Amino acid sequence: MEKYLTVAFLGAGAAAFAILTCFLWRCNAERLTRSENLLRNRFLGAVLGALALAWCVPQIQAVAWHSLAALAWPLAAGALVLCVLYLDNLVARALAGLLIMGAYSFLDMSFDNHLASGWSSALIPWVWGAVGIAIAARPCYLRDYLRLGAKAAPWRFMASALTLISALFLLASVLFFLIRG
Numbered sequence: 001m002e003k004y005l006t007v008a009f010l011g012a013g014a015a016a017f018a019i020l021t022c023f024l025w026r027c028n029a030e031r032l033t034r035s036e037n038l039l040r041n042r043f044l045g046a047v048l049g050a051l052a053l054a055w056c057v058p059q060i061q062a063v064a065w066h067s068l069a070a071l072a073w074p075l076a077a078g079a080l081v082l083c084v085l086y087l088d089n090l091v092a093r094a095l096a097g098l099l100i101m102g103a104y105s106f107l108d109m110s111f112d113n114h115l116a117s118g119w120s121s122a123l124i125p126w127v128w129g130a131v132g133i134a135i136a137a138r139p140c141y142l143r144d145y146l147r148l149g150a151k152a153a154p155w156r157f158m159a160s161a162l163t164l165i166s167a168l169f170l171l172a173s174v175l176f177f178l179i180r181g
Contacts, residue, residue: 017167018163035150044090049084049094052094054076095142098132
């Protein structure tokens with residue numbers, strides 16, 4: 001069962017990066033306003049934030065004190081409500097959380113399953129984590145990067161290429177995992 005769950009999560013990550021590739025590829029000057037508004041969409045931000053928190057809480061519960069571990073879900077729900085009510089650029093912040101959790105989880109999974117793939121199993125997740133940390137620190141960086149990509153196509157193509165490489169990397173990881181497993 002755990003094998004299929006791992007394959008499902010890797011496949012979902014590949015699909016998410018493929019969707020992100022299409023979004024970044026199409027984000028030109030005509031679509032810039034819609035893209036910027038999407039980063040501020042509270043509903044989508046709440047959904048992505050809930051996914052990031054639901055992914056994060058079990059990790060917190062594993063290392064927290066027993067009394068704090070019992071409060072992790074209510075604290076996460078309260079944090080989500082406060083974020084939706086008071087934060088701006090909620091989609092960018094939630095995307096940052098998903099990138100950080102994805103990087104951590106992929107590295108953890110590659111060690112747990114002994115995927116002896118060396119640097120390729122570490123380099124791309126490190127990039128995800130670094131981008132996630134940068135966006136979490138300053139969510140406006142994602143908006144500014146979209147603006148830069150709308151003005152100069154090479155920046156947009158570079159971001160699209162990185163997300164496409166990530167999607168292909170995750171698909172290759174699924175195949176590698178299934179062949180070795």
